[in-house]
Amino acid sequence: MKPFNWQEELDRDGHRLVFSGQTFAMHCHHYNINLQKMLEEALGEAGVALLYDAAEKASFHNFEYLFARYDQIKTLKSKLEMVAIMYQNCGLGILHFRQIGPDGGILSSPASHHVTGWLAKHGRRETAGCHFSRGWIGGVMSALFGKPTGYYDVRESSCKMKRDRECVFEIGVR
Amino acid sequence: MAIDGNKIIHAVMEGSRIREAKGIIPLFGVYLSILSTIYYNRINFEFEKRMCDLGQEEKARALLVAAAQECGYATFQGIRNSWEWDEIVVPMLESREDQIHGFTAVAVAFGWGDLHVVELVPEEKLVIRVNDSYEARGYIREYGYSTAGKCYMLRGVTGAFMDLIYGGEYPDGCFSFLAEERRCRAKEDGYCEFIARKSPHKSIL
Numbered sequence: 137m138k139p140f141n142w143q144e145e146l147d148r149d150g151h152r153l154v155f156s157g158q159t160f161a162m163h164c165h166h167y168n169i170n171l172q173k174m175l176e177e178a179l180g181e182a183g184v185a186l187l188y189d190a191a192e193k194a195s196f197h198n199f200e201y202l203f204a205r206y207d208q209i210k211t212l213k214s215k216l217e218m219v220a221i222m223y224q225n226c227g228l229g230i231l232h233f234r235q236i237g238p239d240g241g242i243l244s245s246p247a248s249h250h251v252t253g254w255l256a257k258h259g260r261r262e263t264a265g266c267h268f269s270r271g272w273i274g275g276v277m278s279a280l281f282g283k284p285t286g287y288y289d290v291r292e293s294s295c296k297m298k299r300d301r302e303c304v305f306e307i308g309v310r
Numbered sequence: 311m312a313i314d315g316n317k318i319i320h321a322v323m324e325g326s327r328i329r330e331a332k333g334i335i336p337l338f339g340v341y342l343s344i345l346s347t348i349y350y351n352r353i354n355f356e357f358e359k360r361m362c363d364l365g366q367e368e369k370a371r372a373l374l375v376a377a378a379q380e381c382g383y384a385t386f387q388g389i390r391n392s393w394e395w396d397e398i399v400v401p402m403l404e405s406r407e408d409q410i411h412g413f414t415a416v417a418v419a420f421g422w423g424d425l426h427v428v429e430l431v432p433e434e435k436l437v438i439r440v441n442d443s444y445e446a447r448g449y450i451r452e453y454g455y456s457t458a459g460k461c462y463m464l465r466g467v468t469g470a471f472m473d474l475i476y477g478g479e480y481p482d483g484c485f486s487f488l489a490e491e492r493r494c495r496a497k498e499d500g501y502c503e504f505i506a507r508k509s510p511h512k513s514i515l
Contacts (some may be wrong), residue, residue: 143327146323146326146327146344148319148323150424151418151421151423151424151442152421152442152444153344153420153421155344155346158346159421159444159447160344160345160346160347160421161344161345161347161350161420161421161422161444162322162326162342162343162344162419162420163342163345163350163420164340164341164342164343164381164385164388165340165341165343166340166380166381166384166385166388167377167378167381167385167463168343170377170378170380170381171350171353171377174357174373174374174377175353175357178357178361178369178370178373179357179360179361182360183357186353186356186357186360187353189352189356190348190349190350190352190353190356191349193348193349193352194345194346194349194352195346197346197348198346223333225329225333226343226344226345227326227329227333227334227335227341227342227343227344228333228345229332229333229334230332230333246332247332247333247334248333249333249334249335249343252332252334252341253341256341
Protein backbone atom coordinates (compact mmCIF):
# COMPACT_ATOMS: atom_id res chain seq x y z
CA MET A 137 0.00 0.00 0.00
CA LYS A 138 1.39 3.40 -0.96
CA PRO A 139 1.19 5.57 2.17
CA PHE A 140 0.05 9.17 2.03
CA ASN A 141 3.29 11.13 2.04
CA TRP A 142 2.55 14.86 2.22
CA GLN A 143 6.26 15.73 1.89
CA GLU A 144 6.29 14.10 -1.54
CA GLU A 145 2.98 15.69 -2.48
CA LEU A 146 4.14 19.25 -1.70
CA ASP A 147 6.37 20.21 -4.60
CA ARG A 148 7.05 22.83 -7.24
CA ASP A 149 6.11 22.91 -10.88
CA GLY A 150 8.39 25.72 -12.03
CA HIS A 151 7.27 28.82 -10.18
CA ARG A 152 4.02 27.17 -9.09
CA LEU A 153 3.57 25.57 -5.68
CA VAL A 154 1.68 22.32 -6.07
CA PHE A 155 0.17 19.83 -3.68
CA SER A 156 -0.61 16.53 -5.34
CA GLY A 157 -0.70 18.36 -8.68
CA GLN A 158 -3.17 21.04 -7.47
CA THR A 159 -2.11 24.68 -7.27
CA PHE A 160 -1.54 25.91 -3.73
CA ALA A 161 -0.10 29.12 -2.28
CA MET A 162 1.56 30.04 0.96
CA HIS A 163 0.10 32.99 2.82
CA CYS A 164 0.68 34.18 6.33
CA HIS A 165 -1.67 34.94 9.20
CA HIS A 166 -1.66 38.66 8.35
CA TYR A 167 -3.39 38.03 5.01
CA ASN A 168 -5.70 35.27 6.19
CA ILE A 169 -6.91 37.29 9.16
CA ASN A 170 -7.18 40.51 7.11
CA LEU A 171 -9.45 38.72 4.65
CA GLN A 172 -11.63 37.39 7.46
CA LYS A 173 -11.93 40.81 9.09
CA MET A 174 -12.69 42.46 5.75
CA LEU A 175 -15.48 39.97 5.01
CA GLU A 176 -17.01 40.23 8.48
CA GLU A 177 -16.92 44.03 8.50
CA ALA A 178 -18.10 44.61 4.92
CA LEU A 179 -20.76 41.91 4.59
CA GLY A 180 -21.57 40.71 8.13
CA GLU A 181 -23.20 37.26 8.16
CA ALA A 182 -23.03 37.08 4.36
CA GLY A 183 -19.26 37.58 4.64
CA VAL A 184 -18.99 34.78 7.18
CA ALA A 185 -21.01 32.55 4.87
CA LEU A 186 -18.73 33.42 1.95
CA LEU A 187 -15.60 32.52 3.93
CA TYR A 188 -17.20 29.20 4.98
CA ASP A 189 -18.24 28.49 1.39
CA ALA A 190 -14.77 29.24 -0.04
CA ALA A 191 -13.06 26.96 2.48
CA GLU A 192 -15.66 24.24 1.95
CA LYS A 193 -15.33 24.27 -1.85
CA ALA A 194 -11.52 24.29 -1.70
CA SER A 195 -11.22 21.39 0.76
CA PHE A 196 -13.92 19.39 -1.06
CA HIS A 197 -12.03 19.79 -4.33
CA ASN A 198 -8.71 18.81 -2.70
CA PHE A 199 -10.03 15.76 -0.85
CA GLU A 200 -12.24 14.44 -3.61
CA TYR A 201 -9.05 14.28 -5.66
CA LEU A 202 -6.87 12.90 -2.85
CA PHE A 203 -9.31 10.14 -1.83
CA ALA A 204 -9.49 9.02 -5.46
CA ARG A 205 -5.72 9.15 -5.85
CA TYR A 206 -5.12 7.19 -2.65
CA ASP A 207 -7.95 4.72 -3.23
CA GLN A 208 -6.07 2.07 -1.25
CA ILE A 209 -6.87 4.14 1.86
CA LYS A 210 -10.31 2.69 2.44
CA THR A 211 -11.33 2.80 6.09
CA LEU A 212 -12.92 5.86 7.64
CA LYS A 213 -10.27 5.84 10.36
CA SER A 214 -7.43 5.93 7.80
CA LYS A 215 -9.11 8.66 5.80
CA LEU A 216 -9.60 10.80 8.92
CA GLU A 217 -5.95 10.27 9.75
CA MET A 218 -5.05 11.53 6.28
CA VAL A 219 -7.27 14.59 6.79
CA ALA A 220 -5.62 15.39 10.13
CA ILE A 221 -2.14 14.98 8.59
CA MET A 222 -3.08 17.33 5.76
CA TYR A 223 -4.52 19.94 8.17
CA GLN A 224 -1.42 19.83 10.35
CA ASN A 225 1.06 19.86 7.50
CA CYS A 226 -0.60 22.75 5.73
CA GLY A 227 0.07 24.70 8.93
CA LEU A 228 -3.65 24.86 9.76
CA GLY A 229 -3.42 23.25 13.19
CA ILE A 230 -4.52 20.10 14.99
CA LEU A 231 -7.82 18.22 14.58
CA HIS A 232 -9.08 15.46 16.89
CA PHE A 233 -12.00 13.55 15.42
CA ARG A 234 -14.31 12.18 18.11
CA GLN A 235 -17.32 10.61 16.45
CA ILE A 236 -17.67 10.91 12.70
CA GLY A 237 -20.23 9.24 10.45
CA PRO A 238 -22.38 9.96 7.40
CA ASP A 239 -24.86 11.92 9.53
CA GLY A 240 -22.23 14.19 11.09
CA GLY A 241 -20.21 14.09 14.28
CA ILE A 242 -18.00 16.09 16.53
CA LEU A 243 -14.35 17.10 16.55
CA SER A 244 -12.10 19.38 18.52
CA SER A 245 -9.06 21.49 17.79
CA PRO A 246 -6.60 22.49 20.51
CA ALA A 247 -4.62 24.76 18.14
CA SER A 248 -5.03 26.38 14.75
CA HIS A 249 -3.48 28.88 12.35
CA HIS A 250 -6.55 31.11 12.41
CA VAL A 251 -6.80 31.13 16.23
CA THR A 252 -3.09 31.90 16.60
CA GLY A 253 -3.30 34.56 13.89
CA TRP A 254 -6.47 36.21 15.18
CA LEU A 255 -5.23 36.38 18.77
CA ALA A 256 -1.85 37.74 17.63
CA LYS A 257 -3.45 40.51 15.56
CA HIS A 258 -6.67 41.36 17.37
CA GLY A 259 -6.81 39.58 20.72
CA ARG A 260 -9.88 37.93 22.19
CA ARG A 261 -13.21 37.91 20.31
CA GLU A 262 -16.69 37.90 21.77
CA THR A 263 -18.01 35.43 19.19
CA ALA A 264 -16.74 32.15 17.75
CA GLY A 265 -14.53 32.93 14.75
CA CYS A 266 -13.18 29.76 13.13
CA HIS A 267 -15.30 30.14 9.98
CA PHE A 268 -12.44 28.90 7.80
CA SER A 269 -12.10 25.67 9.80
CA ARG A 270 -15.87 25.11 9.81
CA GLY A 271 -16.00 25.35 6.03
CA TRP A 272 -12.87 23.27 5.56
CA ILE A 273 -14.35 20.50 7.73
CA GLY A 274 -17.66 20.71 5.85
CA GLY A 275 -15.84 20.15 2.56
CA VAL A 276 -13.92 17.21 3.99
CA MET A 277 -17.18 15.60 5.20
CA SER A 278 -18.79 15.95 1.78
CA ALA A 279 -15.76 14.38 0.10
CA LEU A 280 -15.62 11.58 2.70
CA PHE A 281 -19.23 10.54 2.34
CA GLY A 282 -19.84 11.34 -1.33
CA LYS A 283 -22.17 14.28 -0.69
CA PRO A 284 -22.35 17.64 -2.47
CA THR A 285 -20.93 20.75 -0.85
CA GLY A 286 -23.50 22.42 1.36
CA TYR A 287 -24.85 19.07 2.55
CA TYR A 288 -23.32 19.41 6.00
CA ASP A 289 -23.61 22.25 8.47
CA VAL A 290 -20.62 22.72 10.76
CA ARG A 291 -21.10 24.83 13.89
CA GLU A 292 -18.52 25.88 16.43
CA SER A 293 -19.79 25.44 19.98
CA SER A 294 -16.63 26.66 21.71
CA CYS A 295 -13.76 28.67 20.29
CA LYS A 296 -10.26 29.53 21.43
CA MET A 297 -10.64 32.98 19.85
CA LYS A 298 -13.07 33.60 22.76
CA ARG A 299 -10.49 32.07 25.10
CA ASP A 300 -12.42 28.82 25.45
CA ARG A 301 -10.19 25.86 26.27
CA GLU A 302 -10.41 24.42 22.74
CA CYS A 303 -12.42 24.80 19.56
CA VAL A 304 -15.25 22.28 19.24
CA PHE A 305 -17.02 21.69 15.94
CA GLU A 306 -20.39 19.97 15.74
CA ILE A 307 -21.40 18.61 12.36
CA GLY A 308 -24.96 17.95 11.30
CA VAL A 309 -26.91 17.57 8.06
CA ARG A 310 -28.55 20.76 6.82
CA MET B 311 26.19 39.76 -5.69
CA ALA B 312 22.81 39.35 -7.38
CA ILE B 313 19.86 37.91 -5.46
CA ASP B 314 19.74 34.16 -5.97
CA GLY B 315 16.00 33.42 -6.15
CA ASN B 316 16.53 29.66 -6.23
CA LYS B 317 18.34 29.79 -2.91
CA ILE B 318 15.37 31.61 -1.38
CA ILE B 319 12.85 29.19 -2.91
CA HIS B 320 14.85 26.27 -1.55
CA ALA B 321 14.92 27.82 1.94
CA VAL B 322 11.15 28.45 1.90
CA MET B 323 10.39 24.91 0.70
CA GLU B 324 12.62 23.42 3.39
CA GLY B 325 11.25 25.74 6.08
CA SER B 326 7.66 25.03 5.11
CA ARG B 327 8.19 21.37 5.95
CA ILE B 328 8.95 22.24 9.57
CA ARG B 329 6.03 22.79 11.88
CA GLU B 330 5.73 22.88 15.62
CA ALA B 331 3.69 20.38 17.66
CA LYS B 332 0.57 22.56 17.31
CA GLY B 333 0.56 22.27 13.51
CA ILE B 334 1.68 25.88 13.01
CA ILE B 335 4.40 26.83 10.49
CA PRO B 336 6.52 29.63 11.93
CA LEU B 337 8.78 30.82 9.11
CA PHE B 338 10.45 34.14 8.28
CA GLY B 339 8.86 35.71 11.37
CA VAL B 340 5.24 34.91 10.40
CA TYR B 341 2.81 31.97 10.69
CA LEU B 342 2.40 30.38 7.27
CA SER B 343 -0.46 28.38 5.84
CA ILE B 344 -0.42 26.33 2.66
CA LEU B 345 -3.81 26.49 0.97
CA SER B 346 -5.44 25.80 -2.36
CA THR B 347 -5.63 28.88 -4.57
CA ILE B 348 -9.30 27.96 -5.11
CA TYR B 349 -9.92 29.33 -1.61
CA TYR B 350 -8.28 32.71 -2.16
CA ASN B 351 -9.74 33.22 -5.62
CA ARG B 352 -13.24 32.37 -4.50
CA ILE B 353 -13.04 34.81 -1.59
CA ASN B 354 -11.72 37.64 -3.77
CA PHE B 355 -13.98 37.30 -6.76
CA GLU B 356 -17.20 36.35 -4.94
CA PHE B 357 -16.64 39.22 -2.48
CA GLU B 358 -16.25 41.58 -5.44
CA LYS B 359 -19.41 40.17 -7.02
CA ARG B 360 -21.50 40.52 -3.86
CA MET B 361 -20.27 44.06 -3.22
CA CYS B 362 -21.06 44.86 -6.85
CA ASP B 363 -24.65 43.72 -6.22
CA LEU B 364 -24.72 46.32 -3.43
CA GLY B 365 -23.38 48.98 -5.79
CA GLN B 366 -19.98 48.95 -4.08
CA GLU B 367 -17.69 47.38 -6.68
CA GLU B 368 -14.98 50.04 -6.40
CA LYS B 369 -15.01 49.80 -2.62
CA ALA B 370 -14.64 46.01 -2.88
CA ARG B 371 -11.57 46.35 -5.09
CA ALA B 372 -10.03 48.94 -2.77
CA LEU B 373 -10.68 46.72 0.27
CA LEU B 374 -9.09 43.71 -1.43
CA VAL B 375 -6.00 45.69 -2.40
CA ALA B 376 -5.81 47.27 1.06
CA ALA B 377 -6.07 43.88 2.80
CA ALA B 378 -3.14 42.65 0.71
CA GLN B 379 -1.08 45.82 1.08
CA GLU B 380 -1.41 45.89 4.88
CA CYS B 381 -0.55 42.21 4.92
CA GLY B 382 2.42 42.64 2.58
CA TYR B 383 3.67 45.52 4.70
CA ALA B 384 3.49 43.54 7.96
CA THR B 385 4.56 40.24 6.44
CA PHE B 386 7.65 41.46 4.63
CA GLN B 387 8.64 43.59 7.62
CA GLY B 388 8.52 40.36 9.65
CA ILE B 389 10.41 38.57 6.91
CA ARG B 390 13.26 41.09 6.71
CA ASN B 391 13.61 41.03 10.50
CA SER B 392 13.76 37.24 10.68
CA TRP B 393 16.85 35.15 11.29
CA GLU B 394 16.18 33.32 8.01
CA TRP B 395 16.44 36.63 6.10
CA ASP B 396 19.66 37.49 7.95
CA GLU B 397 21.08 34.08 7.20
CA ILE B 398 20.00 33.60 3.59
CA VAL B 399 19.22 36.94 1.99
CA VAL B 400 21.33 39.58 3.74
CA PRO B 401 24.63 38.15 2.41
CA MET B 402 23.28 38.70 -1.13
CA LEU B 403 22.21 42.33 -0.59
CA GLU B 404 24.43 45.05 -2.01
CA SER B 405 22.00 47.96 -1.99
CA ARG B 406 18.74 49.01 -0.39
CA GLU B 407 17.00 48.29 -3.69
CA ASP B 408 18.18 44.68 -3.60
CA GLN B 409 15.70 44.09 -0.79
CA ILE B 410 12.89 44.39 -3.35
CA HIS B 411 14.48 41.63 -5.41
CA GLY B 412 14.67 39.57 -2.21
CA PHE B 413 10.98 40.23 -1.46
CA THR B 414 10.06 39.26 -5.01
CA ALA B 415 11.95 35.98 -4.71
CA VAL B 416 10.08 35.18 -1.48
CA ALA B 417 6.76 35.92 -3.24
CA VAL B 418 7.72 33.49 -6.02
CA ALA B 419 8.64 30.91 -3.38
CA PHE B 420 5.20 31.37 -1.78
CA GLY B 421 3.59 30.38 -5.11
CA TRP B 422 2.11 33.79 -5.95
CA GLY B 423 3.41 33.76 -9.53
CA ASP B 424 6.59 34.28 -11.54
CA LEU B 425 7.19 37.86 -10.36
CA HIS B 426 10.11 39.76 -11.77
CA VAL B 427 11.14 43.38 -11.40
CA VAL B 428 11.05 45.20 -14.74
CA GLU B 429 11.90 48.69 -13.50
CA LEU B 430 12.83 50.23 -10.19
CA VAL B 431 13.35 53.98 -9.87
CA PRO B 432 14.47 54.59 -6.26
CA GLU B 433 11.93 56.55 -4.20
CA GLU B 434 9.60 56.84 -7.23
CA LYS B 435 8.43 53.83 -9.13
CA LEU B 436 8.40 50.04 -9.15
CA VAL B 437 7.21 47.91 -12.07
CA ILE B 438 6.65 44.19 -11.50
CA ARG B 439 5.61 41.84 -14.27
CA VAL B 440 3.97 38.43 -13.78
CA ASN B 441 3.24 36.00 -16.59
CA ASP B 442 1.35 33.50 -14.48
CA SER B 443 -0.43 34.98 -11.46
CA TYR B 444 -2.74 32.56 -9.64
CA GLU B 445 -5.34 35.30 -9.40
CA ALA B 446 -5.56 35.94 -13.16
CA ARG B 447 -5.43 32.24 -13.96
CA GLY B 448 -8.15 31.47 -11.41
CA TYR B 449 -10.37 34.30 -12.65
CA ILE B 450 -10.17 33.18 -16.28
CA ARG B 451 -10.92 29.57 -15.31
CA GLU B 452 -14.01 30.43 -13.26
CA TYR B 453 -15.43 33.50 -14.98
CA GLY B 454 -13.77 33.94 -18.38
CA TYR B 455 -12.15 37.19 -19.46
CA SER B 456 -12.77 40.51 -17.77
CA THR B 457 -12.52 44.15 -18.74
CA ALA B 458 -10.49 45.04 -15.60
CA GLY B 459 -7.39 43.74 -13.81
CA LYS B 460 -8.09 41.03 -11.23
CA CYS B 461 -4.84 40.56 -9.33
CA TYR B 462 -5.75 42.46 -6.17
CA MET B 463 -3.31 40.64 -3.92
CA LEU B 464 -0.31 41.28 -6.17
CA ARG B 465 -1.35 44.92 -6.60
CA GLY B 466 -1.34 45.45 -2.85
CA VAL B 467 1.91 43.61 -2.39
CA THR B 468 3.69 45.71 -5.05
CA GLY B 469 2.69 48.86 -3.16
CA ALA B 470 3.83 47.29 0.11
CA PHE B 471 7.30 46.53 -1.26
CA MET B 472 7.81 50.24 -2.00
CA ASP B 473 6.25 51.27 1.34
CA LEU B 474 8.81 49.18 3.19
CA ILE B 475 11.83 50.56 1.37
CA TYR B 476 10.86 54.20 0.76
CA GLY B 477 7.77 54.81 2.91
CA GLY B 478 9.57 55.91 6.04
CA GLU B 479 9.74 54.32 9.46
CA TYR B 480 7.71 51.17 10.08
CA PRO B 481 4.78 51.07 10.97
CA ASP B 482 3.90 54.53 9.60
CA GLY B 483 4.72 53.97 5.93
CA CYS B 484 1.88 51.77 4.74
CA PHE B 485 0.02 53.20 1.70
CA SER B 486 2.79 55.72 0.98
CA PHE B 487 2.77 54.03 -2.44
CA LEU B 488 -0.15 52.66 -4.41
CA ALA B 489 -0.01 50.26 -7.33
CA GLU B 490 -2.13 49.99 -10.44
CA GLU B 491 -2.52 46.94 -12.62
CA ARG B 492 -2.39 48.36 -16.12
CA ARG B 493 -2.15 44.99 -17.81
CA CYS B 494 -3.72 41.74 -16.66
CA ARG B 495 -4.01 38.34 -18.25
CA ALA B 496 -7.61 38.28 -17.02
CA LYS B 497 -8.35 41.05 -19.55
CA GLU B 498 -6.52 39.25 -22.33
CA ASP B 499 -3.19 41.04 -21.94
CA GLY B 500 -0.11 38.88 -22.43
CA TYR B 501 0.99 39.34 -18.81
CA CYS B 502 0.04 41.15 -15.61
CA GLU B 503 1.96 44.32 -14.80
CA PHE B 504 1.90 46.32 -11.59
CA ILE B 505 3.17 49.88 -11.32
CA ALA B 506 3.61 51.39 -7.85
CA ARG B 507 4.02 55.14 -7.46
CA LYS B 508 4.05 57.52 -4.53
CA SER B 509 0.55 58.27 -3.22
CA PRO B 510 -0.37 61.81 -2.20
CA HIS B 511 -3.14 60.56 0.12
CA LYS B 512 -1.52 57.70 2.05
CA SER B 513 -4.81 55.88 1.81
CA ILE B 514 -6.47 53.55 -0.63
CA LEU B 515 -10.10 53.91 0.51
